Amino acid sequence: MDRITLKNIKAYGFTGCLPEEKEKGQYFYITCEISCGDIRGKVTDDLSDTVDYSEVMSLIVSRTKKSRFDLIEHLAYVLAGDVLEYSPLAEEVKIIISKPDAPMEGVFETVTTEITRRRD
Numbered sequence: 001m002d003r004i005t006l007k008n009i010k011a012y013g014f015t016g017c018l019p020e021e022k023e024k025g026q027y028f029y030i031t032c033e034i035s036c037g038d039i040r041g042k043v044t045d046d047l048s049d050t051v052d053y054s055e056v057m058s059l060i061v062s063r064t065k066k067s068r069f070d071l072i073e074h075l076a077y078v079l080a081g082d083v084l085e086y087s088p089l090a091e092e093v094k095i096i097i098s099k100p101d102a103p104m105e106g107v108f109e110t111v112t113t114e115i116t117r118r119r120d
Contacts (some may be wrong), residue, residue: 001091002038002039004031004051006060013064015075018103022068026101028075028112030060034083034091051087059086072097076115084119092118 009032014025034051041050059082069075076095083093093116100110 002036002042004034004036004039004053006030006053006057009057009060011061011064012077013067015064015067015069015072016099016103017070021103025050026099028064028072029098030064030079031094031096032056032060032079032083032097033094033096034087034090035094036087036089037091039089040113045106052087055085056083059083065091072099072111073115076113077117080117084117090119 008029012025013028013030014022016022022028030068034056036051039050041047060079062076063082067075067078076097080095081094084090094114096112096114098110098112102111
């Protein structure tokens, strides 16, 4: 299986349970792993034979910015579905979202969720 990974896309969004998260927003770091059966572009060197990762990045940044979900788990689920819908080559999409500024007490680097969806 071939894979394309976009690692740690920095995207601003308003996902969170607290009112200030929905008002002020915060940065999220999103990794998107797209698994495909066979990416023909590796042989043809043609963009139309692969997943255009610049389009995937735009999709992720746009969806993250306009969404107002409570949970990053739900955002990850929706993003994975968006990528599956966008690319017929994608068989499985894993989304990892890191939320380094989660509003909670304590010392931590980030809070992360990982959601994987497969084509039906």
